[in-house]
Amino acid sequence: MSRYDWLDPEFAAIEQVGLRRRLRTVMSAPTGTIHLDGHDVVLLGSNNYLGLSTHPEVITAAVEATQTFGTGASGSRLISGNSELYTTLESNLAKTKGTEAALVFSSGYAANTSVIPVLAGEGDLILSDALNHASLIDGCRLSRASKKIYQHCDTGHLRTLLSESTAFRRRLIVTDGVFSMDGDIAPLPDICDLAAQYDAMLLVDDAHGFGVLGKDGRGTVSHFGLEGKEIIQMGTLSKAVGALGGYIAGNRTLIELLINRARGFIFTTGLPPATLAAANAALDVIRSSPELRQNLRSHAKRLKTALIDLGYTLLPSETQILPLVLGNPKRATSLAEALLTEGVFAPAIRPPAVPTGTSRLRLTVMATHTGTEIQQAIEAFATLSEV
Ligand SMILES: Cc1ncc(COP(=O)(O)O)c(C=O)c1O
Known part of the structure; x- marks a missing residue:
């Protein structure tokens, strides 16, 4: 018996409802493609919207x-x-x-x-x-x-x-x-x-x-x-x-x-x-640098339009933040994991960051993404929409 025995059931309860969070290790600067847990993946989960952290x-x-x-x-x-x-x-x-x-x-x-x-x-x-x-x-x-x-x-x-x-x-x-x-x-x-x-x-x-x-x-x-x-x-x-x-x-x-x-x-x-x-x-x-804002808007529009054409349902965002709501936290993490195997990092966001029942992928684009990176991301979503 230890005074800290309560930690185990507390943590198990988090895991059981699909709300366990894990730290991932990024081994490169937050540009359009990052080296994550040993793989190069297109980053759709950064707030470095204009790419200025590497300017x-x-x-x-x-x-x-x-x-x-x-x-x-x-x-x-x-x-x-x-x-x-x-x-x-x-x-x-x-x-x-x-x-x-x-x-x-x-x-x-x-x-x-x-x-x-x-x-x-x-x-x-x-x-x-x-x-x-x-x-x-x-x-x-x-x-x-x-x-x-x-x-x-x-x-x-x-x-x-x-x-x-x-x-x-x-x-x-x-x-x-x-x-x-x-x-x-x-x-x-x-x-x-x-x-x-x-x-x-x-x-x-x-x-x-x-x-x-x-x-x-x-x-x-x-x-x-x-x-x-x-x-x-x-x-x-x-x-x-x-x-x-x-x-x-x-x-x-x-x-x-x-x-x-x-x-x-x-x-x-x-x-x-x-x-x-x-x-x-x-x-x-x-x-x-108005061109950075222009790039950001056009990448957001391109990704949003492509995902909607593929049949994904996005919230009606007007900005660089594109939420793909899945509801259940386990659905959100499964899609995030599947995307990762397709070379795209799009983090699952779950309660308490969002209300219960609205777990999602929060996709964000950056002004410094290349057209090729946005295309790679679209193709990954296309592959998964077919399975
Ligand atoms: C709307 C909003 N306000 C405040 C913060 C906190 O900002 P910071 O990350 O600089 O502490 C965040 C960031 O997570 C945010 O999204």
Whole structure:
């Protein structure tokens, strides 16, 4: 008997319902084709949407920053870990987002779990989309505010909940801009109008829209022309930007308040110089490379059209995220394994990342996929649709 005997049945229960997760080992950079567990496979499961993590200018910036500043920040930002690389990156982000200021966190997860408890607490209400990312959900939990979940992208339901909840001190609406597992875009113009009408704050998580949507890749708020509408914009540097980190862009007082209150900002070490310099260089590439966004859109369209022609059912995504819903987690993992034997890596996404009964393959394309790689992927799906 051991105090840890409970671990075995706990783990067995996960395995039994097809929800066991395993780490795979990638032995190459995240380009269109990767070396995975000993095989070369086309990668349809990366958030490196624009291929910037291997862009030569981004790599050079990271190497030079390491040579100048070393490998680690060596302190939290409020002590000794705040270099000029942060200052440059944050003013670059604020300019890109059209806000007064921006603040970088060590991850998108840290940004969300830090900002929400600063914006809302006991006596406040958070209204959250049913399909929001786990980091937003965890931020809501940490805040100790009351929560109401509105049906996915349902602004009628959001309006009802807002109209029924006037007794709270403050209200905060939180939504993904581009939903991470469904690839659809939140109806931000309507949400923004409701926020103004009901005097609620609005936080948009643009992890998957930044770099991809809007003028010069500025994101979902720009996509809808909503700059200047007092939206607090969160984003990551880990997806289209190809580095690591998260940020909040908003007005200067909010940023100052976060510097003083956000626990995930205060109680952690700053990001490595290489990461900050890479993100900064990537922002320049994003701004000046519309052809990357064009490639991304055209690869997504080509793959989507081909899969639909082959008889696969995809959710109606408008972005580079193409969800092929299979329902049962075991069906999703079997198809993922079969695809792997055909030379394509398309990860199965299962609860709790998605609601029960909606396990899926989350296919994502990259701007830097070649036409041949997209064709290889289509042929693999074609082979499997015949069996
Ligand atoms: C919508 C959304 N928000 C936040 C995050 C967290 O970002 P990061 O990976 O930078 O911690 C993710 C990434 O998984 C995401 O998909």
